[in-house]
Amino acid sequence: MRIFEKFTTKEISKLRKDTSNFFIGSPEAEAESTMNSKVQLDVVFEDFLNVLGKLQNEKFIISGRKGSGKSAIAEKIYSISRDNAEYFCDFIKKGDIDIEKITQLTSESDNLISQELLIEWIILTKLINQLISNEGISNQKEIQDLKIFLKKNSGFIDIKSNQIEEVIQNKGWEINVDYFKRFLSAKFGNRYDIKSGKAPFYKLLPHLKATVKELFLNTQNRDNHYILIFDDLDIGFNSKSENNIQTLLNLLRIVKDYNISFFGKEGISAKIILLLRDDISRFLLNEDADTAKLFSSYEILLNWYQHSSVYKNEDELAIKQFINKRIKLNFENNEFDFDKERPWESLIASDESYTYTSFKYVIDHTLIRPRDLILFFKPLSELKLPIPINKNDVNVLLGKYSVEFVKELRNELSAHYSSKDINSIFDTFNTCISEAVTFGYFENELKKHGFSENANELLELLFDLSIIGNISIQLKTYFKHWEQDDEIFTFNKSHNIILHFTLRNYCQRKR
Numbered sequence: 001m002r003i004f005e006k007f008t009t010k011e012i013s014k015l016r017k018d019t020s021n022f023f024i025g026s027p028e029a030e031a032e033s034t035m036n037s038k039v040q041l042d043v044v045f046e047d048f049l050n051v052l053g054k055l056q057n058e059k060f061i062i063s064g065r066k067g068s069g070k071s072a073i074a075e076k077i078y079s080i081s082r083d084n085a086e087y088f089c090d091f092i093k094k095g096d097i098d099i100e101k102i103t104q105l106t107s108e109s110d111n112l113i114s115q116e117l118l119i120e121w122i123i124l125t126k127l128i129n130q131l132i133s134n135e136g137i138s139n140q141k142e143i144q145d146l147k148i149f150l151k152k153n154s155g156f157i158d159i160k161s162n163q164i165e166e167v168i169q170n171k172g173w174e175i176n177v178d179y180f181k182r183f184l185s186a187k188f189g190n191r192y193d194i195k196s197g198k199a200p201f202y203k204l205l206p207h208l209k210a211t212v213k214e215l216f217l218n219t220q221n222r223d224n225h226y227i228l229i230f231d232d233l234d235i236g237f238n239s240k241s242e243n244n245i246q247t248l249l250n251l252l253r254i255v256k257d258y259n260i261s262f263f264g265k266e267g268i269s270a271k272i273i274l275l276l277r278d279d280i281s282r283f284l285l286n287e288d289a290d291t292a293k294l295f296s297s298y299e300i301l302l303n304w305y306q307h308s309s310v311y312k313n314e315d316e317l318a319i320k321q322f323i324n325k326r327i328k329l330n331f332e333n334n335e336f337d338f339d340k341e342r343p344w345e346s347l348i349a350s351d352e353s354y355t356y357t358s359f360k361y362v363i364d365h366t367l368i369r370p371r372d373l374i375l376f377f378k379p380l381s382e383l384k385l386p387i388p389i390n391k392n393d394v395n396v397l398l399g400k401y402s403v404e405f406v407k408e409l410r411n412e413l414s415a416h417y418s419s420k421d422i423n424s425i426f427d428t429f430n431t432c433i434s435e436a437v438t439f440g441y442f443e444n445e446l447k448k449h450g451f452s453e454n455a456n457e458l459l460e461l462l463f464d465l466s467i468i469g470n471i472s473i474q475l476k477t478y479f480k481h482w483e484q485d486d487e488i489f490t491f492n493k494s495h496n497i498i499l500h501f502t503l504r505n506y507c508q509r510k511r
Contacts, residue, residue, distance in 0.1 A: 017387050019380035022330045024323070027371050027378075027404075029072035033079065044325050045076050048318035052076070054300050060259050061252075061274045061295065063281040064302030065465075065481075066234075066408060067371025070275040074229045077273075081227065088130040089227040094235045097122060100247050115250045117202040123258060123272065124208040125150070126228055128215065136220035142186040146211070149179035174198040180207070187214055209262075216268040226270040230255070234277045239416045248276075248284055249291065256294060279412065279465060304368045307484045314359055320344065323373045336387065349388035358394065365398050365502045366405075367466055367481050375404040402506040409467060409503070416461060417453065424451040425458070429499060430507050436471050436496035456493060463491035467503060470495040 023038040032041035047053070051062060051073050062070050074091070081089035099115055099122075129150065137143050153175050177199050184207060215221055230251065237244050255272045263270045278301065285295045304319040314320055327343035338346035348358040355361070366372035379400050385393045406426075413422050427449040432442060443455040451458070462468045469479040470492050477498065478489045499507070 017336055019383065019385045019387060019389070021334050022377070022380040024326045024330065024377040024380065025374045027067065027374050029069070029075045032072075033075040039326065039329070041072065041075055042079055044329060045072065046321070046325060047073075047076070048322055049302060049304070051300055051302070055271065055273070058260065058264070059298055059300045060255065060271060061276060061281070061299040062302065063276045063278045063295075063299055065278055065367060065369055066412060067367075067369040068278075068302040068304065069370050070302065071231065072370070074231060074273070074275060077227055077229065086223060087225045087227070088133065089229065090126055090130060092122060092126065092228060092230045094230075094232040098236075099251075100243055115247055116254060117205065119251055119254050120205050121201055121208075123228065123254070124205065124212055127212050127226060127270065128208065130226050130228075131212070131215040131221060134221055134224060137215070137218055142183050145179045145182040145186070149177070149183065152176050152179065173201055175201050175204060177204065180204070183211070187211070213262075213266060213268070216266070216270065222269075224269065228270075228272045230272070230274045233275065234280055234415060237280060237415045239280075239283050245284070245287065248280070249287060252284070252291065252294060256298065259298075277412075277415075279461070280415065282464060303483075304370070305481055305483070307482070310360065311356070314357060315342075319363065319368055319370070319373070320359060322370050323377075326374075345388075347388060348394065349390050351391045353391060358391075362394065362398070365401070365505070367500075372401070372405075376401045378404070398502070398505065399509060402502045402509065405502045406506050409465070412465060417458075421451055421453060424449040429503060430510065432497070432499060433504055433507050436498050438496060439493040442497055459493070459497070460491045463489075467500050469498045469500065471498055 025039040025044065026032050026037060029041060031037055032039055032044075049069070051069075055062075062073060064070055078089045078091070081087035099118055102118060128146070132138060132143055132146055132150075138147075175198060178197055188210065216226075233248065233251075237248075239245070252274070255274055258272055262268070281295060281299065285292045304317075304322075306317050306319075309316045324343045327347050328338075328340065331338040331343060331346065344359055348362075350358065362373075362376060366376065376397055379397060383393070383396070389397075410422055410426075413425065417425070424446065428442065428445040428451065431445050431449075439455075439459070442459065446455050446458070459468065463470070464480055466479045466481040468491075469477055470489075471477050472492075472495050478495075479500070480489050483489050498504075
């Protein structure tokens with residue numbers, strides 16, 4: 001009709017008032033940190049769980065389920081460093097630096113090289129790179145020598161897993177130290193004399209540590225803050241690999257020593273942060289008593305469940321405040337009228353068939369993480385739903401969300417089981433859709449479908465992941481993600497087993 005020819009797409013959408021132009025956000029925080037993202041992390045980010053505040057003290061491990069916001073915190077820290085001249089931040093990603101692979105390659109030519117030495121080398125060289133990037137000291141003569149030293153050995157400084165094999169074959173692990181010797185002489189005199197022109201990298205570690213201390217305590221650096229973030233540590237992790245486990249334990253111990261014994265005692269404003277999936281952190285803390293104490297003292301667990309507010313005042317829930325901020329932004333960008341105090345209720349229609357509220361209905365189908373709600377709303381622009389969204393359409397969104405839920409579950413299980421066993425697990429899920437089944441029934445179904453591992457260990461893991469819950473004799477349901485601060489839920493094989501609501505929905509839809 002010619003009547004609409006002069007209207008823009010946005011104006012037509014405004015007339016319809018549907019979700020055509022709604023984009024709640026990306027499931028990956030890294031995507032929202034790019035300049036071309038529809039939703040900018042800096043615009044919607046708020047530290048609802050006060051993680052940044054907790055990092056001001058001794059805490060340095062951020063753990064949580066995949067999608068709980070670990071990367072968003074890391075990207076926010078990086079954003080602060082980008083916009084503030086007093087903050088310096090760098091990432092160390094496993095995809096770039098695979099410590100196990102590099103150690104294996106180096107041990108073939110030098111059996112003195114260990115993971116611990118390599119981890120220290122990576123930390124120290126990364127810190128020195130940050131420190132000398134400070135324009136306040138970058139033009140000093142001795143700093144110029146240090147820069148040349150780093151440049152001449154760039155293959156060992158800016159380590160890349162896909163290039164390191166060629167570097168080792170061509171040069172071995174000896175470092176050209178001439179310009180480093182000049183720097184050391186200028187700073188320390190003959191105290192740290194290195195006689196030869198080359199040396200294995202690990203022999204430089206004490207000198208690099210002294211260099212870091214000297215640069216940190218330099219007047220020009222004293223008021224600055226330096227941060228290193230280890231990310232993607234779950235990539236390729238296998239809980240049955242002793243090497244994988246040992247690598248993370250080594251990393252934890254060394255990072256603790258640097259944060260507490262080096263930075264803390266020397267008054268250095270620096271921190272090394274580790275991002276860990278909580279199923280991996282739970283696995284590691286059971287390895288020995290020292291590791292359990294380490295997590296108890298230094299871990300920040302991202303838990304969005306707040307029992308007291310679920311039924312009393314859900315608007316106080318951090319997870320609802322998180323999603324309301326994004327919904328509000330979409331209403332404003334589309335120039336739609338809405339209740340600024342209640343963005344969720346402006347988007348989702350009230351319906352008497354909801355037992356409590358539409359929000360509780362939705363989050364009961366999730367693991368109560370930011371990514372769950374982003375994935376739930378992901379199809380909005382594709383479906384072009386009329387606003388406010390009715391319950392039938394909410395159920396359509398939940399059906400689509402269940403597919404994403406299962407994809408992520410399969411990914412998490414891959415850290416513990418083979419693809420064959422994961423298929424057996426899902427075949428078993430399909431036969432356990434009823435309200436509750438016994439441990440014996442579940443175990444027999446696993447065997448019937450070819451599962452080759454210990455059933456009890458699997459069910460303990462599934463319970464810890466909130467993929468299954470327990471129903472007690474008193475008919476009370478327990479899911480791990482419903483734990484309150486003063487509670488510890490553990491799997492009880494004598495109780496009946498129930499699948500998570502969304503997993504059950506997925507299996508029913510697949511039939």
